[in-house]
Amino acid sequence: MIPDQQRLKIAVQKSGRLTDNSLALFQRCGLEFTRDRDHLVCFGENLPVDLLLVRDDDIPELLNDGMCEAGIAGLNIVEEYRLGFDIWRELDFGNCRLSLAVPRDSSVQSARHLAGLRIATTYPFLTQRYLDGQGIAAEVVTMNGAVELAPRLGKADAICDLISTGATLKANQLRELEVVFQSRAALAVTRRAMTPEKRALLEKLERRMEGVLQVNGSKYIMLHASRGSLTAITALLPGAESPTVLPLDGQADKVAVHAVCRESVFWETLENLKAAGASAILVLPIEKMLS
Ligand code: PRT
Ligand code: ZN
Numbered sequence: 001m002i003p004d005q006q007r008l009k010i011a012v013q014k015s016g017r018l019t020d021n022s023l024a025l026f027q028r029c030g031l032e033f034t035r036d037r038d039h040l041v042c043f044g045e046n047l048p049v050d051l052l053l054v055r056d057d058d059i060p061e062l063l064n065d066g067m068c069e070a071g072i073a074g075l076n077i078v079e080e081y082r083l084g085f086d087i088w089r090e091l092d093f094g095n096c097r098l099s100l101a102v103p104r105d106s107s108v109q110s111a112r113h114l115a116g117l118r119i120a121t122t123y124p125f126l127t128q129r130y131l132d133g134q135g136i137a138a139e140v141v142t143m144n145g146a147v148e149l150a151p152r153l154g155k156a157d158a159i160c161d162l163i164s165t166g167a168t169l170k171a172n173q174l175r176e177l178e179v180v181f182q183s184r185a186a187l188a189v190t191r192r193a194m195t196p197e198k199r200a201l202l203e204k205l206e207r208r209m210e211g212v213l214q215v216n217g218s219k220y221i222m223l224h225a226s227r228g229s230l231t232a233i234t235a236l237l238p239g240a241e242s243p244t245v246l247p248l249d250g251q252a253d254k255v256a257v258h259a260v261c262r263e264s265v266f267w268e269t270l271e272n273l274k275a276a277g278a279s280a281i282l283v284l285p286i287e288k289m290l291s
Helices: 019-028 056-064 075-080 124-134 167-171 196-215 227-236 267-275
Strands: 008-013 033-035 041-044 049-054 070-074 085-090 096-103 118-121 139-142 158-163 174-183 185-190 219-226 244-248 251-261 279-285
Touching (some): 019 196, 056 070, 056 075, 056 085, 056 185, 070 075, 075 124, 075 185, 085 196, 124 158, 124 174, 158 174, 167 174
Parallel strands (some): 008 070, 118 139
Antiparallel strands (some): 033 041, 041 049, 085 185, 096 158, 219 251, 219 279, 244 251
């Protein structure tokens, strides 16, 4: 068995909004793992990789100290505590926005009006950076949680907090003013040196991840078309690179067109293709892709 310190360590949120998607991503990259009894580690069975299950707030420091080689966390966390690591790639889940908000009945109508007022947040760096960029001199009050209660408790005049559906703002009678930062999950990689074996393994996982992310939402389209309608049909294929065009046996004027479409294929797309002269249209899911 490969000793512990030679196994690649990747930090993943233990229990929260990013957990299921993060673990599913590694599964789709072909990693088979078992969870230990305390649910602190997912032990890679077929590759020397361990997924460490931690609080998302701990991920920046684990990467900075080199305790983990990589980790998945929201950009909101990664950018707030940027130290000793790089973002390898943004992922396709965990979408939310960090926004300024005020009590619904506040006279404040835009961020400019926050000058001289207090803003409560768990993201002081991102909030201050935005205010500085806009030239707004407001006081940033750092809180550890329950930010949405700050105005009611008299601790602040406004908040800067994460929003996804907006339901929490509504429930707390708050009104969104301005988006400070758009966030989604990202894979961050330590800047500390790692062994060539670990580097190679990480790059292998990154290549697989790239393939998984490309496949998500992509479709394979096959159809028949007359040579004359080829240009019109190719133009209708959403997000397709140059398609493969194949002759059809015994039909001089007709060809088969195969293409990978990287954008959504709607019923409307198929109807438009048919109207442009396509027939025998098939849309297939893509299982894996490696470019
Ligand atoms: O225990 P641990 O510290 O790991 O978990 P956590 O409670 O700090 O994090 P968690 O699981 O809530 O969020 C993890 C990451 O998910 C965040 O860092 C973001 O990158 C991302 N994310 C996506 C969100 C949201 N959407 C989100 N809506 N993180 C938090 N929220 C909260 C927000 O703070 C507010 O309280 O949800 C509430 C608002 O949601 P809506 O839908 O009512 O607008
Ligand atoms: Zn957290």
